Every structure is written in C-alpha cells, then in structure tokens.
Amino acid sequence: xxxxxxxxxxxxxIIDRSTRAPLSESEGQKLKxxxxxxxxxxxxxRSTEKTNAVLPPDTEPAGKPDASESSPSGHGRNPATAFxxxxxxxxxxxxxxxxxxxxxxxxxxxxxxKEPATLVRFVGHAPLEATVFEMExxxxxxxxxxxxxxxxxxxxxxxxxxVARQ
Numbered sequence: 001x002x003x004x005x006x007x008x009x010x011x012x013x014i015i016d017r018s019t020r021a022p023l024s025e026s027e028g029q030k031l032k033x034x035x036x037x038x039x040x041x042x043x044x045x046r047s048t049e050k051t052n053a054v055l056p057p058d059t060e061p062a063g064k065p066d067a068s069e070s071s072p073s074g075h076g077r078n079p080a081t082a083f084x085x086x087x088x089x090x091x092x093x094x095x096x097x098x099x100x101x102x103x104x105x106x107x108x109x110x111x112x113x114k115e116p117a118t119l120v121r122f123v124g125h126a127p128l129e130a131t132v133f134e135m136e137x138x139x140x141x142x143x144x145x146x147x148x149x150x151x152x153x154x155x156x157x158x159x160x161x162x163v164a165r166q
Contacts, residue, residue: 009040015031047104087132090116092136093147102145105143105145107142110147117148119135
C-alpha cells in the first residue's frame with residue numbers, strides 16, 4: 001500500500017474554488033488521488049491482534065463456548081402444546097361449516113382440517129394464566145383455499161368467560 005499525504009485545508013480550498021471556476025488539471029488529480037486513497041482504506045480488511053498472540057497457548061478465551069456444549073436449536077418460542085395447564089377453547093368458524101360451498105371459487109366444498117390454528121393468549125393474573133384458542137380451519141377441496149375462524153370471535157369468548165367469572 002502506498003502512502004498518500006492528504007492536506008485537508010488544501011482539499012477544502014480546491015473544492016471552494018471549483019464552485020466558482022473549473023478545476024485545473026493538477027487540482028482535479030489531487031482530488032482524485034485523495035478520494036482513491038480514502039476508498040482503499042475503507043475497502044481494506046482491518047487487522048487486529050489475534051488471541052493466541054496475546055494470551056498463553058493453554059488459556060481458553062472467556063466468551064468462547066465449549067465444543068462439547070451444543071447450542072439449542074429452534075426459534076426460542078414455545079409451541080401451543082407446551083402450555084398444558086392452559087384452558088383450551090375451541091373456536092368455530094363464524095360463517096362456514098364443514099361441507100359448505102367454498103366462498104372463494106364457488107365450485108368446491110370446505111372441510112375441517114386436522115390441526116386447528118392456535119393462538120395463545122396470556123392474562124396477567126398471579127400466577128400467570130394462559131388460554132389456548134384452537135381456531136377451526138376449513139379447506140376447500142377444489143381450490144385449496146383455507147378459511148380460519150376469525151380472531152374477533154375470540155374477543156366474544158373472552159367477554160363471555162369474564163362475565164361468567166363475575
């Protein structure tokens with residue numbers, strides 16, 4: 001890498017003069033050289049000290065996990081099946097029933113899916129209370145469209161259960 005000395009005051013003066021008159025060839029070359037030098041610095045991989053150059057060879061870095069420990073897989077969320085103690089509420093589709101004509105294609109019929117769509121709702125009581133809503137899903141046998149019970153139906157279920165508790 002070649003060394004380029006950049007005088008910022010001189011570059012500022014060149015830029016100021018360029019707003020009033022065209023640049024001379026030497027001034028344009030000086031700006032190009034400075035620009036290319038800065039670009040080279042930005043693109044270079046930065047070298048840092050290596051751990052083995054600083055620490056003795058038998059020392060293990062503090063933040064590095066053991067090779068024997070494996071990191072947990074997954075996305076960190078619990079599935080609805082993990083909330084065994086939670087109350088389960090089946091929510092039927094408000095307008096469709098199994099065997100009805102598909103509202104999307106008007107040719108096929110909709111049938112209940114094996115797995116409902118699930119929604120886990122936590123309510124902040126002490127201790128924490130969870131309710132798992134299993135929303136009915138109906139699928140058309142002609143177009144494949146899936147219709148899931150609306151979450152607004154859940155609000156009605158919550159209001160009804162709140163009234164029942166009082």
